[in-house]
Amino acid sequence: MIWDLDDTLVVERPAAEAAMAATCRHASTVLDVDPEQLEQDVFDEAKSQWSSLPTIDFARRVGIASWEALWATFEGPGQELSDLRAVRLSHRQAVWREAIERQTTVDPRTVEELSERFVDERLNRMEAYPDAEPVISQLQPEIPMAIVTNGAPDTQRTKLRLTGLDRLGLPTVVAGEFDIGKPNPEPFLRALDQLGIAPEQAVFVGNSLTRDIAPALNLDMAALLIARRPHDHNSITLPEGRCSVISSLHAIHQFLSVPGVDNQ
Template identity: 35%
Template sequence: MPHPQMKVRAVIFDLDETLIEEETSNDASAVTAADIAVARHGVDRVALLTALRMRSRELFLSGPMIDYCRDIGISAREALWGSFTGDDSSVVQLRNWMPTYRMHSWTGALEEVGIDDPALAAELAEFFAIDRSRRHVVFAESEQVLHELKKKFRLALITNGAPDIQGTKIDGSNLASFFETIIISGDHGFGKPDLRIFQLALERLKVAPHEAVMIGDSLNRDIAGARDAGIGTIWINRYKRTLSVSHPVPDIELTDLRDLPKLLIPAH
């Protein structure tokens, strides 16, 4: 069944898992770091990575900065590599907690597979942070689609997260030049699905809600937030997730970005 076309003046994009690969980049860096432990101690790589994911998440959720991280949109895995630069008191607190968080995450993961080696934990923590900060994979169709849309529409980017992390991703993926405005939640103290971040984008683009469409992979943040702001929604469901009755229903669902230029018509 063909998708309906939408008449808009502006297209607002999410970043992670919409334009760039987030989880696969995290996985690749974690595997590369884990291989150091495999070479050193012959540990089971899968077991170590499973332990790292569980231990880091546990520490993150019970840590002192969980409320701030939820508000801004910082994940447990991002906390393993971000620099968290800036003078905001919450960012300073987060930055000060990071060495402890990372050390305990890697120490705990190694202990889970029978290795008591704090020096190795410190080495892996540093290696992962450096490797992940350099790894930026753009989905195959992203640049071409943005290039086509930029000819006809005003483009914006709204992304949740810490300014240095999201800024590193944007710079590393070379996508900044496509957008008239880029809004990072950590710069403002609130993130998607908060209405204010969508309203800020509309103000900067000088368009009404019905003249814009939000493109994103998160039903709860991108789709629900944009819908509440009166903005049209297109859900990018790359991993073929199933909608439940509790999920917000997008106007259109796509498995990638390729069909976007055909579905969007300039409104004059």
């Protein structure tokens, strides 16, 4: 079994939004800004400025989100990561400055403080979904497992470490460590090779139809789409193949036949 990480095992987008909201609420106590408008403006500026950086081809290839660039350190080997490290502070501060200046003037010191505050808010919200560790721990004695995730090495490894999922010891393929991400088949194949299993023996669990489910099915893997919010199910049209939708990782048991595992 192979797992996606962001918004499958760990809380990603909701955590980023909560961290941004908290930072913008604080900003409204020191600046004459509307916090909700600032929140939207920061996300918009982050997306716009991220797309204009010379490193955007690499970022898109390995799946680094624009909001992750507001807290990432981009540690790791390779020229692309080195280039990102060189601009990370100036980029994140430019995003905050331009977003704030849509409403009011701001001094460099306040920009720096808010930029750093978002980093702290985001790191303090690293959280695994409650079903992640129990389900993996129950399946682990019987089923070989790995994680395949897009993103920069430091962000994804930090998520594993701060949520405690790294203690499970699952082999983890991080796109930013070898320059190509999902939906390219290479990350899937690397994980399968590490586990020593054929694609038709594997199940991929992820939250994205385009990055997780479709490429897994194209490799003849089975796939489970995790859609945690009830309304997520309503708009889903599954591709043909061995694929189902689940709302909780606990539901995985009904799709497996594993000795010693309780099918809940």
